[in-house]
Amino acid sequence: MNDLTIRTLDASKTISEETLAAFAGKLRGEAALPGEDGYEAARTIWNAMIDRRPALAARCRGTADVIHALKFAREEKLLVSVRGGGHNIAGSAVCDGGLLIDLSPMRSVRVDPSARIARVEAGATLADFDREAQAFALATPLGINSTTGVAGLTLGGGFGWTTRKFGLTIDNLVSADLVTAEGEFMRVSETERPDLFWALRGGGGNFGVVTSFEFRLHPLGPEVLSGLVVHPLDQAEALLPEFRRIANEAPDELSVWSVMRKAPPLPFLPAEWHGKEVLIFAACYAGAMAEGEKATRALRSLGRPIVDVVSPHSFVRWQAAFDSLLTPGARNYWKSHDFDDLPDGAIAAMVRAARALPSPECEVFIAHLGGAMTRVAPDATAWPNRRAHFVMNAHARWREQAQDAPCIGWARGLSESAAPFASGSVYVNFMPEDEHDRVGRAYGANYRRLAEIKRRYDPQNQFRMNQNISPA
Ligand SMILES: Cc1cc2nc3c(=O)[nH]c(=O)nc-3n(C[C@H](O)[C@H](O)[C@H](O)COP(=O)(O)OP(=O)(O)OC[C@H]3O[C@@H](n4cnc5c(N)ncnc54)[C@H](O)[C@@H]3O)c2cc1C
Numbered sequence: 001m002n003d004l005t006i007r008t009l010d011a012s013k014t015i016s017e018e019t020l021a022a023f024a025g026k027l028r029g030e031a032a033l034p035g036e037d038g039y040e041a042a043r044t045i046w047n048a049m050i051d052r053r054p055a056l057a058a059r060c061r062g063t064a065d066v067i068h069a070l071k072f073a074r075e076e077k078l079l080v081s082v083r084g085g086g087h088n089i090a091g092s093a094v095c096d097g098g099l100l101i102d103l104s105p106m107r108s109v110r111v112d113p114s115a116r117i118a119r120v121e122a123g124a125t126l127a128d129f130d131r132e133a134q135a136f137a138l139a140t141p142l143g144i145n146s147t148t149g150v151a152g153l154t155l156g157g158g159f160g161w162t163t164r165k166f167g168l169t170i171d172n173l174v175s176a177d178l179v180t181a182e183g184e185f186m187r188v189s190e191t192e193r194p195d196l197f198w199a200l201r202g203g204g205g206n207f208g209v210v211t212s213f214e215f216r217l218h219p220l221g222p223e224v225l226s227g228l229v230v231h232p233l234d235q236a237e238a239l240l241p242e243f244r245r246i247a248n249e250a251p252d253e254l255s256v257w258s259v260m261r262k263a264p265p266l267p268f269l270p271a272e273w274h275g276k277e278v279l280i281f282a283a284c285y286a287g288a289m290a291e292g293e294k295a296t297r298a299l300r301s302l303g304r305p306i307v308d309v310v311s312p313h314s315f316v317r318w319q320a321a322f323d324s325l326l327t328p329g330a331r332n333y334w335k336s337h338d339f340d341d342l343p344d345g346a347i348a349a350m351v352r353a354a355r356a357l358p359s360p361e362c363e364v365f366i367a368h369l370g371g372a373m374t375r376v377a378p379d380a381t382a383w384p385n386r387r388a389h390f391v392m393n394a395h396a397r398w399r400e401q402a403q404d405a406p407c408i409g410w411a412r413g414l415s416e417s418a419a420p421f422a423s424g425s426v427y428v429n430f431m432p433e434d435e436h437d438r439v440g441r442a443y444g445a446n447y448r449r450l451a452e453i454k455r456r457y458d459p460q461n462q463f464r465m466n467q468n469i470s471p472a
Pocket of ligand 1: 083089092122143160
């Protein structure tokens with residue numbers, strides 16, 4: 001080891017070889033410098049648009065490592081970033097020149113099947129969680145891509161196929177273990193520091209580093225009725241109003257998401273459709289198979305689909321069904337809006353954008369929310385818009401840097417043309433790095449309380465590599 005130049009909160013400094021060695025010696029995990037084992041893995045994240053180089057990566061193996069890393073950062077006034085699963089579109093998990101606190105080695109999941117509780121470490125992915133919970137036919141609502149990190153997803157709110165039935169991910173959070181900017185450990189729950197527990201449920205990584213989460217589990221699976229119904233895109237204007245009606249009338253168990261994109265070369269799609277624009281309805285019924293057959297009938301009798309592959313699937317496999325389309329390493333840019341309803345004007349804007357996809361992997365998706373999540377008060381957690389029934393994401397995805405401008409421009413164009421029909425709020429976990437000015441919209445009436453809690457727990461704004469809430 002040599003002396004190390006590293007970024008602080010307001011400038012940069014040199015840390016002596018001895019100081020660095022003393023810090024590294026305290027860790028159960030590794031302190032990785034550029035070129036050392038683990039450094040590239042720690043700094044490489046899902047979105048290839050983000051290419052940042054921290055001066056040092058603390059690859060944590062437990063809460064003690066996180067405490068040491070945060071005390072070191074406080075003593076040396078270092079810029080830090082915190083990595084869970086590394087999936088955030090804004091790339092806030094990685095800082096340039098500072099200390100990266102990498103939680104990805106911490107992946108244990110312990111399920112207590114009789115209490116229906118899971119204790120999940122902060123580096124676990126959704127796949128880690130689902131595999132353990134499904135061994136007991138239990139689940140909690142998570143997202144739709146199994147390589148996403150539980151930590152970032154939960155701290156921003158979290159929704160997926162079972163949200164309409166069981167609520168947001170945060171609605172199923174029982175407690176969290178957290179280390180503050182001062183390096184102090186605390187457990188937070190409804191009864192232990194309830195203000196901080198309120199803020200963690202949607203407020204992102206603004207308040208401390210969570211080392212593990214405790215979740216409530218629900219009986220589900222091991223199989224669920226799920227799958228895709230695929231139509232030609234030229235049917236979208238006729239079918240999306242029907243999708244809206246079905247979504248509005250659906251029982252809590254049924255979620256139907258809609259995706260417009262060029263058909264990927266999936267084995268169940270006829271080869272003549274590969275690369276052509278399609279409208280995909282993705283459905284999941286979180287309940288009994290026979291009830292699911294009835295509940296999906298209206299969706300499955302729409303129009304004349306190219307294929308209908310809705311059938312019983314293992315829940316673990318369904319949770320990973322989109323993984324092959326969402327692999328790490330591509331360039332990605334997102335623009336998102338919440339919708340309380342889906343007016344015709346919004347549908348028209350989305351279909352227009354789907355007819356002008358700038359790359360084979362771009363897509364417009366509409367997530368179907370509502371149900372149980374709406375029966376929680378908007379001020380019960382930091383997540384404010386409980387009315388949101390649909391979330392649109394203009395997902396631009398491409399491979400070559402030369403395509404940056406047309407792909408980003410396409411997403412921004414759709415965002416602008418859909419905005420007049422949207423509710424005004426936005427999901428904090430879908431915001432790219434150039435949207436820090438939208439944080440107030442993301443939290444709405446809950447922002448002031450979040451800023452107060454931020455002032456109490458992180459007055460120096462140590463945790464600033466995120467969709468940042470300024471200390472009040
Ligand atoms: C392909 C894809 C599909 C997705 N699908 C869904 C979906 O269906 N539903 C949904 O709700 N979201 C979805 N998301 C969004 C996802 O919730 C966010 O990207 C989330 O931030 C990912 O968490 P992570 O731990 O992987 O991210 P990271 O990039 O590691 O972390 C994101 C930020 O969270 C904070 N953070 C992470 N871990 C901790 C911690 N332990 N303590 C304190 N702060 C921490 C940090 O500020 C960090 O910068 C999807 C994302 C992708 C890329």
